[in-house]
Amino acid sequence: MKRISLIVFLGLALAACSAKESSKTVTSAQVTGVVKDSLNKPLNGVMVRVTNETSGISQSVFTDEKGRYELSTRLTGDVTVRFRLPYYRDETNRLMLTVGKSVEQQAVLKPMTDLAEISESLPAAYHFGNLAFDKDPKAINSRQNLQRDCAGCHALGNSVTRAPRPLDQWVDMVAMMQGFLGNPDPKLIKSRAALLYVGSKGQAPSVRPVFPVDAETQKAVIHEYRLENTIFPHDADINPADGLIYTVDRTASQMAVTDLDSGKSVLFKQPPSMRPAVGKGDSYSSRSKEPGPHSLALGKSGYWYTTNAGSDEIGVFDPKTRTWKASFVLPEPARYPHTIRVGRDGIIWFTLAASTQVGRLDPVTGDIKLIFLPKLKPLGGSAGTVPYGIDISPIDGRIWYARLWGDKLGAIDPTTFAVTEFDSPVEGPRRLRFDAEGKLWVTGYSDGMIAKIDTQSMESEVYPMPEFAKGYRPAPYALAINPVTQEVWINETLTDRVYRFVPKEKRFIVYPMPLRGTFTRDFTFTASGWACTTNSPILNAALEGNETEVICIDPSGAKARK
Secondary structure, eight states: OOOOOHHHHHHHHHHGGGSOOGGGSOOOEEEEEEEEETTSOBOTTOEEEEEETTTTEEEEEEOOTTSEEEEEESOOEEEEEEEEOTTBOOEEEEEEEOTTEEEEOOEEEOBOOOHHHHHHHSOHHHHHTTSOOBSSTTSTTBHHHHHHHHSSSSOTTSTTTTSOOOHHHHHHHHHHHHHHTTOOOHHHHHHHHHHHHHHOSSOOOOOOOOOOOOGGGGGOEEEEEEOTTOSOEEEEEEOTTTOOEEEEETTTTEEEEEOTTTOOEEEEEOOOOSSOOBSOSSSTTOBOSSOOEEEEEEOTTSOEEEEETTTTEEEEEETTTTEEEEEEEOOTTOOOEEEEEEOTTSOEEEEETTTTEEEEEOTTTOOEEEEEOOOOOOOTTOSSOOEEEEEEOTTTOOEEEEETTTTEEEEEOTTTOOEEEEEOSSSSEEEEEEOTTSEEEEEETTTTEEEEEETTTTEEEEEEOOOSSTTOOOOEEEEEEOTTTOOEEEEESSSSEEEEEETTTTEEEEEEOSSTTOOBOOOEEOTTOOEEEEEOOSSGGGSTTSOOEEEEEETTOSOOOO
16 A cells, blocks of 8 residues: 555545545444353354345454354345354354344354364464474475465465375476476475375364454454455555555456445456567566556556566556556566555655566656666575565655565665665565554564564564464565554464554454455555455465455444443
């Protein structure tokens, strides 16, 4: 999301009162009840999810310590109500909701007893953690290296990737994965295929993670919006001018525009590139005629700018006319534009994952500059260090980036383009963001931590993510800062959860996600404080229901219980 100062954000919040903002929608029905176990004991933290299949909208709340829940909802008509709690079997009922009416729905949940049933209910982290990793953290097949190399695009250990298959199929799969990393080393492919073959024979993990219930979750409402006819929705961002969510679909080369009131999305196909294709399309260094938009940022002109990772261009989308404009063609040897940000001066900065560069674009003059990063030996099984996240300091205007396979953070002087690099305080630095005070926050994908860095002194504080079973580390993918509260919202790819970090209290709040196989991409925030993201694993079949979606969390949307 484009960096928004507190003053500007509050101004936009007032302007958004006339926009279509879901938090202002009048609720029309109410569902209440109590959830207990088979011994008549109230169950705390049960997720109660109400779904209207026609609209594609779901809303979820959680029970309190007395087993009570209450959802005021705009969903009406025929709905499905599902009750879910770890290690208990789901209960699902159908209800008819009517405007102005309250419906009481009780539930009794029975514990899971079958090992296969329990195994299928566990998030990817606990299947991935079942592998026989090398004990040496520096070894090529250590948990840290496999997490960075093999769980970064999809959640290794989800229902698709953990499925038993013959060894030769594992070889083919690992060869494809290593091809995308630019390192088709036969010996490495063979060793990793063997590891996955032995560790994915359908055996149930013996670990039983414990998921504590935070009282903060009982204040929240989780909203889901089905993204029909999308394949790989990646980054999403909210336009303060109209309150709509704009999502780029990496595989289908389109922009999805979602209205949070109706839940409806409209798709706008991006025209094919005029550039010739390069390579076979099985690695970062290839080029396709399909644009493949990956990340987006709102420019000072009001246009959306996208990193077209497939065609090596910067796309331009006009939200007023809802049309794609002519793209900016990146010069050689630029490959795989990745994450994009816009400075206060309107200059566009982006990482180039495959060619190890940072790009600079002046959208007014069309001037493009490629900044080559220092040579660095890649870690793990990658052939490159992959510049990934990027952001711009509100203090001195320096551009900061992370090298995912280099364990480095770098800073670029916006005037001289001089590059300075530093050791990252976390392993596998992925996406990063500045807070309002100019402190840099970064995720450590390999070691399951986040860090706050003073970029003037380079002193840092590291915060381990919650670990629900000893030795099973989470995989924080991206983070974003709520511009009003300055709380840090973290996307994570292996535990079917997202995380909110409160810096003043130095504590994490954990939100279970409604669907198994969840893989969220990046957070953006509505004027009313909803934290929104897309849910799009690879492949979509790994996501329960096989439907990609936008998810928005309203941290204080549920009524306070007496």
